[in-house]
Amino acid sequence: MDFNFKGRDIINGYDFTTQELCHIMDTAMIYEKRVKSGEAIKDMEGMLVATLFFEPSTRTRLSFESAMLSLGGQVIGFSGADSSSAVKGETIADTIEVVNGYADIIAMRHPKEGAPVVASMHTAVPLINAGDGGHFHPTQTLADLLTIHHEKGTFDNLTIGLCGDLKYGRTVHSLIEAMSRYKDIQFVLISPEELKIPGFIRYNVFENQGVSYTEVSSLEEAMPKLDVLYMTRIQRERFDDPWEYERLKDSYVLDTEKMKLAKGKMCVLHPLPRVNEISVKVDDDPRAAYFRQALNGKYMRMALILKLLDEAARNPAKEAIDTTGLEYDRVCRNPKCITQTEQELPQLFRCTDKAADIHRCIYCEQRA
Numbered sequence: 426m427d428f429n430f431k432g433r434d435i436i437n438g439y440d441f442t443t444q445e446l447c448h449i450m451d452t453a454m455i456y457e458k459r460v461k462s463g464e465a466i467k468d469m470e471g472m473l474v475a476t477l478f479f480e481p482s483t484r485t486r487l488s489f490e491s492a493m494l495s496l497g498g499q500v501i502g503f504s505g506a507d508s509s510s511a512v513k514g515e516t517i518a519d520t521i522e523v524v525n526g527y528a529d530i531i532a533m534r535h536p537k538e539g540a541p542v543v544a545s546m547h548t549a550v551p552l553i554n555a556g557d558g559g560h561f562h563p564t565q566t567l568a569d570l571l572t573i574h575h576e577k578g579t580f581d582n583l584t585i586g587l588c589g590d591l592k593y594g595r596t597v598h599s600l601i602e603a604m605s606r607y608k609d610i611q612f613v614l615i616s617p618e619e620l621k622i623p624g625f626i627r628y629n630v631f632e633n634q635g636v637s638y639t640e641v642s643s644l645e646e647a648m649p650k651l652d653v654l655y656m657t658r659i660q661r662e663r664f665d666d667p668w669e670y671e672r673l674k675d676s677y678v679l680d681t682e683k684m685k686l687a688k689g690k691m692c693v694l695h696p697l698p699r700v701n702e703i704s705v706k707v708d709d710d711p712r713a714a715y716f717r718q719a720l721n722g723k724y725m726r727m728a729l730i731l732k733l734l735d736e737a738a739r740n741p742a743k744e745a746i747d748t749t750g751l752e753y754d755r756v757c758r759n760p761k762c763i764t765q766t767e768q769e770l771p772q773l774f775r776c777t778d779k780a781a782d783i784h785r786c787i788y789c790e791q792r793a
Contacts (some may be wrong), residue, residue: 434545434552437561438602442781446603450571452728453721460495460724469498475784476502477520478555479511479535484697484719485555485565490530491759492726496661501527516767521547532564537551537763539788543560543770558761559593559623560789562580566599567729568722572655575721576692577715581608586647588615588677589657589702591622597657598626598676600612605636612638614646617676619669625790628783644677648686656678656695656715658702680704685714694718725791751775755793762789 429486441449459466474493480487481504490500491499503509510520517535521544524531534555541554570580577583585604587597589688591614601622604610615685616621621640623629631638641647648654656679679693685721695715697705707713752774757764764770764786774784774793784793 427483432547433565433736434541434554435729436541436545436554438563438566438599440563441603443606446567446570447716449567449650449725449728449732450574450732453724454568456495456727456731457724460530460727462648465497466495467497468588468731469493469496469734470604472496472498472529473527474498474500474502475524476504476555477509477524477531477533478502478504478716479506479509479533479540480556481505482534482555485534485562486532488568488723489553489555489564489570489720489726489730491715492723492730495723496727496731498529498730502532516769517543517763518547518669518767521552525549528729529674529737537761537766538759538761539786539790540765543763544765551737552735553729556595557763558595558789559598560595561602562595562696562741563599564726565596566603567725568718569596569600569655569694569696569726570603571721572694572718573692577652577690581610581678583607583609583652583678584611584613584650585653585655586613586615586644587655587657588644588647588653588679590659591595591657592620594657597655601626601630602654605630605634610635610636613650614638614640615642615644615647615677616640617642620676623755625785628777629790644679645683645686646671648662648683649688651687651691654687654691654693655724656693656699656702658700660697675701677702678704679707683708684712688770748773751787752784757789757793759786759789759791762786762790763793 449646476486476489492501519541530551531554532553535557538558538560540557545552591597692712692714755774756772773786773787777783777785
């Protein structure tokens with residue numbers, strides 16, 4: 426089967442077909458073996474990734490850099506908005522137009538939802554979303570998928586519990602999108618009322634696709650049913666009200682007593698960093714897969730960089746963003762949308778349901 430990555434930017438989980446996900450995983454496992462064998466890989470020699478991180482990161486930024494270096498390539502970039510011209514007021518568009526001339530591929534993280542969509546409108550090289558606010562994080566999902574494959578041996582017939590911050594948890598949103606395409610998947614959504622899954626995921630995945638899900642507030646109640654438990658931290662940086670964060674931050678803590686309620690072959694994932702939502706005592710449980718998950722992220726990013734750059738070398742022309750049917754007569758009210766800080770951006774909306782008159786911002790996907 427021919428996998429065409431021509432002109433591709435990776436913005437969310439729907440940018441991959443299930444066949445492409447399997448192809449990337451197969452490639453990742455090949456490179457995992459090559460790395461572990463001690464081979465000096467030179468496949469990306471002379472190529473350069475720019476890691477543009479407008480928001481702090483440890484695993485994602487370092488795994489992108491480690492992935493490129495392990496492929497024989499090189500790295501440039503910055504690790505915070507305060508070390509870039511963003512502090513001087515430079516727009517994303519201008520930053521990307523400049524970096525186009527310095528790098529062969531870009532990995533970008535930004536605190537505002539929809540920022541990678543703006544970047545993709547201006548980049549001449551492949552662009553990978555490394556996380557945009559509480560929106561999406563597609564390459565973390567690649568790490569999650571490889572881990573589930575290693576731990577469970579299948580993507581079908583699984584009950585997946587997602588616990589914690591489901592409202593702002595971009596890794597949760599991306600994983601739901603990816604796993605919803607497999608057979609007989611059931612989601613158990615475990616969160617306080619204030620941090621339930623957002624409307625665009627509820628509508629795009631659960632309602633439109635008829636994917637099975639239940640919502641509960643008790644982790645103990647859910648534990649015996651789960652094949653995979655995806656823990657997340659309550660994210661201080663996503664809250665406008667610090668008191669609201671303090672009230673919710675300790676909503677769920679996975680400890681050894683709760684692990685006794687779980688299946689013997691259940692696996693625990695976490696995108697990291699953790700604060701106190703998983704006790705360190707759980708680390709010794711063989712079902713704790715989160716550190717293996719972090720390493721899997723490197724191999725999946727190696728595979729993704731390789732595929733995107735290989736295709737870009739053979740087909741350098743990028744495809745223009747499809748603007749068919751976009752509407753301009755509305756305003757996005759989401760305070761976390763990139764249009765709120767870069768106000769010269771055109772307000773663009775797509776009608777997703779004519780009968781219900783639902784129009785969504787093309788940047789952050791919130792309903793107008």
